[in-house]
Amino acid sequence: MRAVRAICFAVAGTAIAGTAQAQGLPPGKMRDTVQAACSNCHPVTRFTALRKTHTEWTQTMNSMIDKGAVIGDNEFAPLVDYLAEHFGPGKNLGK
Numbered sequence: 001m002r003a004v005r006a007i008c009f010a011v012a013g014t015a016i017a018g019t020a021q022a023q024g025l026p027p028g029k030m031r032d033t034v035q036a037a038c039s040n041c042h043p044v045t046r047f048t049a050l051r052k053t054h055t056e057w058t059q060t061m062n063s064m065i066d067k068g069a070v071i072g073d074n075e076f077a078p079l080v081d082y083l084a085e086h087f088g089p090g091k092n093l094g095k
């Protein structure tokens with residue numbers, strides 16, 4: 001497990017060096033939206049290493065909106081789907 005994680009970090013480091021834009025967010029149609037909506041107050045690395053269920057990400061999104069995050073009505077559900085898909089329980093770092 002340790003070795004696998006070390007490899008993930010190495011790959012992520014290379015990817016960030018190659019494309020500064022990637023910022024550790026995995027590809028997906030909501031990636032740019034997450035980058036825009038979730039990086040104003042803290043870097044996206046604040047949450048990319050976390051693993052939460054769909055329900056927990058829904059709670060996190062509501063909590064961020066309470067703190068001042070601006071999420072369009074039609075962006076809320078797809079954003080939670082993206083977070084739960086890529087940062088759900090058992091997902092590898094950054095994959």
Ligand code: HEC
Pocket residue numbers: 034037038039040041042046047050060061063064067068069070071079083
């Ligand atoms: C208006 C500012 C703001 C925006 C925009 C924002 N956050 Fe946060 N977020 C905070 C603050 C303040 C904290 C608490 C301080 C900390 O832990 O860094 C926080 C903490 C967090 C945490 C750790 C606490 C927890 O509930 O696990 C996560 C995860 C998180 N944010 C995810 C997100 C995501 C995902 C987005 C995009 C939808 C987002 N944030 C957008 C202000 C914001």
